[in-house]
Amino acid sequence: MVLGGSGALACPLRLPVMSVELGEVVLELEIAATPQARSCGLSRRAQLDADRGMLFVVPEPRLMNFWMLDTTLPLDIAFVGGDGRIVSIQSMKPLQTEERYLSPEPVRFAIEVNGGWFAQHGVEVGDVVDIRLPGG
Numbered sequence: 001m002v003l004g005g006s007g008a009l010a011c012p013l014r015l016p017v018m019s020v021e022l023g024e025v026v027l028e029l030e031i032a033a034t035p036q037a038r039s040c041g042l043s044r045r046a047q048l049d050a051d052r053g054m055l056f057v058v059p060e061p062r063l064m065n066f067w068m069l070d071t072t073l074p075l076d077i078a079f080v081g082g083d084g085r086i087v088s089i090q091s092m093k094p095l096q097t098e099e100r101y102l103s104p105e106p107v108r109f110a111i112e113v114n115g116g117w118f119a120q121h122g123v124e125v126g127d128v129v130d131i132r133l134p135g136g
Contacts, residue, residue, distance in 0.1 A: 053113035074115030
């Protein structure tokens with residue numbers, strides 16, 4: 001979520017959507033798999049529906065680093081290893097440009113949802129998410 005400028009609308013990219021089951025809830029996730037989509041992320045959104053979010057995907061496991069530039073919504077992020085195991089869940093503050101939210105180890109995925117979503121649905125570190133990307 002690193003896109004500058006002011007007064008712009010939400011990220012204009014149309015991203016594919018997939019469903020994943022987390023806890024007992026089906027979560028609809030926009031897939032941010034390109035550098036441009038990952039950079040844009042959920043910045044400049046006025047709202048995010050209750051059971052929606054974004055899945056950030058990188059080709060190989062790596063340390064992931066997020067910040068909240070131009071993001072006005074409080075979000076939670078789960079860092080997920082290639083095996084689908086959640087290794088960290090962090091709460092991110094809106095419009096935070098100084099604090100960085102880092103994965104504690106190399107991961108393939110990050111899932112952003114509305115703030116408090118993971119706690120509301122009993123999703124915790126160590127839980128496994130079955131992520132099956134469209135087209136493999």
